[in-house]
Amino acid sequence: MIRSARISTPILMREQYPLVKRVLFHITGRCNLSCEHCYTAAFAEEQGDAGVRSAALRVAREFDVPLDITGGEPFVTGATWRLLGEAAACGVEISSIFTNGTVLDANRLRRHRDLVRSTTFYVSLDGYLGSHDVFRGRQSFSRALESVARICELGLPVAVNTMLHAGFGPEDLRRLYECIRWAGVRRWRVDTPFNAGRWRSNKAVRALSLADAFEAYRMILRWSLDDELPLELELDHALKYISGRFVYLDAFNLDSPVCPCRTLTIWPDGSVTWCQDLHRESDVIGRVGEDPAVLYARYAPFKMRTISDLLAASPTLGGCLDCRSLRSCGLGCRANAVLDCGDELARDPEICELHESGHHRHLGAELRAYAERRRPTGHAS
């Protein structure tokens, strides 16, 4: 078991920083929907067979980490149900399943409930009624919302993933908030799509401006604060509310790793990549059936690379040293650099825009207003 693999930098050793925190398994590339922002075009017909499933479980077991299941749509294949039983048999925790919620068999889920008691179901809702359906497919909203309700009724944790887009206005955003709040959803994650797959050609028409996206986040935060925070939140790359605590922006130092998302990713064809959002040939570090220690040896350098390392290696990031946002942007996301600029050593233009625009300050202002409202009257200023 590869439990002792730790990053060697002293500052990180102090924090006991395992480089693999989870294994993300794309069990299939197939999907019953054809969403405007879908990233799966490259592997749409691929499906992990029993050998890939077994090897994926072996990897999770070796690293002693949970396995997360995604796709495509995991529930278009019976293999996902089989995987739940196989994982339980070998002691691997399934921590998350990412689903569009439209083909989830509630009766089958009820029969498998004991296998998923610690699993969070992440259901995608990208609008309310028509604004969701135009983005994801006809009648997909009602079926997905029905799944959310059924999963919640079974007492299983549900999170909703929402991608903002131009067809999704403030009124629908409010309706969606009310819907998922009353359904008992535990966490709402709201973001804009990655620049990959179909979104590359659709974003020119479908994308929101950053200013509009942050206005949506501000509204969500205000509604939640007004309702005394009925659910956890993740709002873009600026704010989380998790376990009763707010996490506002980031604070890094030069020894911090550039990629703190420590996810080993397995694709339907059995290839393994160091990044969960990159699947170029150069991102593949091996095959899932290989010795996990060998995979780890190829994977670890990507996760040990520090902000200093990247500054030294990149011919274009030198100017970041003079940027006042360096400590909070941490040089952003390498997947964004590749997807937006075609170069892993380039700037992440999205994180630059976020910090240069200062839109995140609107969220800070909402938090301040909330905190001031909660102060006892007569409190000295």
Place this chain on the structure above:
Amino acid sequence: MKNKADRAEPRIAGTSTAIHPEQAPQDIETVLRELRALGLDVVPGSISVSNKPTINSNSGG
């Protein structure tokens, strides 16, 4: 007066280039400090709980 070695001046490993305090995003630090003073439980993200994009991405996280 502190001597030079006592100054906590962060440097980029392997270079002589320093990150100067005035380059830090003071406004964010100020916001956090003020929110805490108002009684809010708020921290900046870190390598453990980060707001970096891939952690939020729709394919997992």
